[in-house]
Amino acid sequence: MYEALEVARDGLGPVFALGFGRFRPIVVASPEALREALVERRGAFFWRPEGDPVARLFRRSILVTDGEEHDHARGVMLPAFEPAKLRGQAAALLAIVEDELGRWPRDGRVEVVEAMRRIAWRGFERVFFGYDLGEAELRQTLPGLLAALRYIGPGMWVLRGRAGPPPRGVAPLENHVRRVAARRAGRGGEGEVLLDLLARVFDEERVRDHALTMLIAGHDTSTAQLSWALHLLARDRGWLARATREARSVAASDLAGARPEDLPVIDAVLKETLRLWPPIHVGGRRAGPGAAIAGYELPEGRRVMLSYFLVQRDGAIWRRAREFDPGRWLGGGSPPVPYSYLPFGGGPRNCIGAQFASLEGRLVLARVLQEFDIAATRRPLRGAMGATLEPRGGRLRVRRR
Template sequence: MPYHYPNTIPFYKILFKSSSITRNPIPFHKENFEKHGDTFAISPPFSKRIMLTCDAEIILYLLRKNHRNYKKSKIQTKFLSKYVGKGLLTSSGEYWLKQRRLIQPAFHKEKLQKLVTIMESTIETQLQNLPKNTKVDSYPIMNELAFHVVAKSLFNYSSDEHTMHRLQEIIETLQDFIIREIRQPHKQWWYKASGLVKKHMTLVKESRDIINTVIDERRNSDKEHDDLLDMLLKAKYEDDGTSMTNEQLIDEILIFFVAGHETTANALTFTFHLIAKNPEVYAKVLTEIDAIDDAISPMEKIAKLNYVKNCVEESMRLYPPAWITDRVALEDDSFGGFNVQKGTMIGISFYELHRNKKYWENPNDFIPERFSDENRKATTGYYFPFGAGPRMCIGNSFALYEMMLSVYQMMKKYTIATDPKKVAIAPLITLKPIDLPLTFTKRTV
């Protein structure tokens, strides 16, 4: 069949803007979606065309309806797996399916009930150290909180505080370098020649050694910890009844750290800023939180935090942490009126989908009521903060519970205020906020 692609932007037009696109591709995407419609293409030299879409029908086709014909690109697999191993986020095919089936039960609601108790006490501890009555950049605070929640939920601190902080430093250093490698492929030779790749691979080894020590300690312990590591150690493959090796466990744990702490930190930062900036929303959140008895269990609190959940969901609509993903066609295919060649890469912009006027009324406004029980149906099919289809984020409920409990604990204890300025973002592997200040004042109620 003849190949038929959407409107295609010549590569030379991109070349002139390459440095600004590298820093922040969203204005370039926005401009071209407005000009060419919900799907357009670019034509790199010596390579197949690349498509970019914010069309819900095409996105569901790629991620759900015909997902077997699409794989993640080398950007997601090769670059990431070099540093964080072959875990759920970076693996594919039969191995991915086998791991997903093994790990999925650890994230079922009944298992999460044990984790939310760890989660709640960790959040409480983290919030005790907030800088009070002074304006501070909120992201580092949320980042620290989210890292501790993941670390405690995974290990319940089998290791000492110093070791966990070292692991945090390494993971953040590796994330920064991965972004540089992905964004500046033309500097690959320099990264190798200058020893930067070697230096970061040494950090990879150190991080794997730290986690391996924790796993060995746990294997030799007869104590129950009710954390994720316990669940992963007990998990058995259906076909032969074996468990994961240390290497496999390390791969999955590194992925949980990378995928589970920065994304949540980003989402929490945006959520608190948006609540603080909208007085009517703020008042509704307080009314709901203050009506809840602090003595009930964390799961009972989560069940009552309906409006808080709507706020978190609306925040992730406007600022989805996983703001973009991609798929590569394994065979020729047709969708949305296009005929694409095997090997075509399609970028999926959740950020633009979530702000697409075709699907959302007043798409740039923060309106948590969109996700109320009576309105939620209207968002189905257009809202994918955790992706969609078989590869949807395995930790979506974990992340939602963590964010809801963080909002509850924070606003039960503190009044928050922010600058009503425009939000600045850095679209890296995840969508990061830039300098979003908050002021925390102890509540006297």
């Protein structure tokens, strides 16, 4: 699909229409047009995709509402994402990484997406739910989590134009979220976490909507980011050697306090990973009344896809656009033009968890490289568009030092 999109863009220009059955989106892939949609004319586009699986599963959460309803929810959640608050959680996050790496073989193979999902999921729950997800509960809940991810990913509903209700298989996940929220009830003060902020303002059903949304949005993206970063590094000896040297030059006990500038190569690897394989590769919108983009008027209700993927790989914007080259970010390197690098979206509704994701990325990559020598296996690797754009296929060979 993403290769087809590149061909379409090359033939049709940066704003074009697709048509498969009832799926007839306008794809937007130039920095100028993305700026229009994300900033200047953002009021003309809606986030809520009525009838899509995300709206059916997440009901009325931050991700699938607009206007005041959305802005209120975002305002309630923001304190949980303050940089100082997140830095304070780094040690707890590292303890989870430690525990998970302890399960890896001394010398063997690792299914990267599975391994990273465990870290991202447990890390998310620790930091934002204040909850230690134990092994038995993780195993019990995993099928529900995977069912939810399958349900919201692309499927036949795209052609039909409307999804059926969430499948029953999602129930273990929903029950888990409700249980964790109920256990947390009445907590707060010193160790206040996202779930406490939600519970103070919203009723039980809305807490369910937001908490479920944040759990999916906050761990599946990180899973993809971490998995791609390890796969790309394992396939590039030069950058693997540089990143490994850097990670091993910092004591494990100092990692919790490490800032991006203390680990510049690892930070650049993460940025370049998100350029080539942005986990959220499109921003989905609906045209509102009077919406227009790049001079085209859009009929109300028309689906719009803001393609962060296409613009981040555009050879007319980026030098050696398809190459994995973290060097482009070193020494203060920045995107060649504004709105050409949007792995966390842009404008006032950009990703609320971007700083947490980069903190987590640094800690996990550094710890893996400190503990293990890694290499790619021969299994071919490809990108797959599920709920996020994630790697499929390849495994990692690991050997503990």
